[in-house]
Amino acid sequence: MKQLAIIYVFLFGISVAHAQHVSIKKDTITTTKDTLVLSIQNNMLSPMFFKVKVKDVGAKNFKYLEKIVLQPLEKRENYMKIPRKKIDTTQGLKLSGYFDFVVAYGDPSVASHNDSYVYLLPYKKKRKLIQGNFGRFSHDHIRSYHAYDFGTKIGDTIYAAREGKVVLIKEDSNKHGRTRKFANDGNFIIIQHDDGTTASYYHLDFNGALVKNGDIVARGQKIGISGMTGFTTTPHLHFVVHEATEKDGNISVPIQFEGYEGKKLKKGRKYARRKR
Ligand SMILES: [Zn+2]
Structure with a gap:
């Protein structure tokens, strides 16, 4: 009998870094x-929107x-019921074989980006923008179109671009x-705004976080140390602002930086903190 086979629930396969954000x-x-x-647990201190699409x-x-x-840290029991006779779990259950997942950090019914907000560059010294908005290397999805890759060096201090609450941190990787x-x-x-x-x-x-989960941080406060972990070929800071939507989950939103209002930051140029 294989009744006691361990059930593996694989999430988000290759495309999204969400495994830490939600547990099924x-x-x-x-x-x-x-x-x-199956139960589902939000591991974030912000609300979370989660949707499955059958594939x-x-x-x-x-x-x-x-x-x-x-809700923040909420665990919901009885989230999904699967008749065992209909599935083969001898190799574990690969949920991502049945569904695509749509995730958003926040509640779509209340999240709405304040487009007039002027963000602080999240670092101080002159650094090159190595990939800008709609960059073809990896800013090629509705989640990342409006992201920035700043060529910060390992050890550079990272500052909060906007005030808010720290809702999830990961700092245990050196890969x-x-x-x-x-x-x-x-x-x-x-950080949730x-x-x-x-x-x-x-x-x-x-170990590059200088803040803790749940901290309220001010604009310009030191929050972390730049590094080179995850999917990257060079040290840099990937910075992106997301709005939660029901249709597409997290979508990146266009933002403006202090000192560069109304200007588009260009790939290959160097940018430093500048007063308006
Ligand atoms: Zn990036």
Whole structure:
């Protein structure tokens, strides 16, 4: 009998670095020999929007919530019920074989970016913009079109571009690589703003967070140390502001920086902190 086979729930395969943000697990209390029951847990201190889109017909036998807004750190039991007879779990359950996942940091019903906000450059000294908005290397998705890759050096101090609350940190990685399979190895800090949007500061150094989960940070406060972790070929800071939407999950939004209002930052140029 294979009743006791370990159930692996793989999430987000190769494309998104969300494995730390949300956990989907076997619900040990309600799972029976006939039905595998999964719970879902938001690991962030912000609300989270989560949606599944069916990609394999096998999922028609599953019972689940198609869309869900989870409160900070909320765990929801009975999120998904899967009749065991309909699936083969001998190799583990690869949920991403049945569904595409759409995730957003925040509640789509309240998140709305304040486009008049002027962000501080998140570092001080002159650094080259190595990939700008719509960059073809990796800023090629609705989640990343409006992202910036600043060529900060390992050890550079990173500052909050906007005030807010620290809602998720990862700083335990010292790995990097040239392919998307390293995407989950990037250290990061995510800060939620008062308009419900979030800023993500990626590729930070090992133990490179100078703030803690739940901290309220001021604009310009030191928050981290730049590094080279995750999916990257060179030290840099990936900076992006996201708005939560029901349709597409996190979408990146266009922003402006102090000293460069109304200007488009160009790839290959150097930019330093500048007063308006
Ligand atoms: Zn980037």
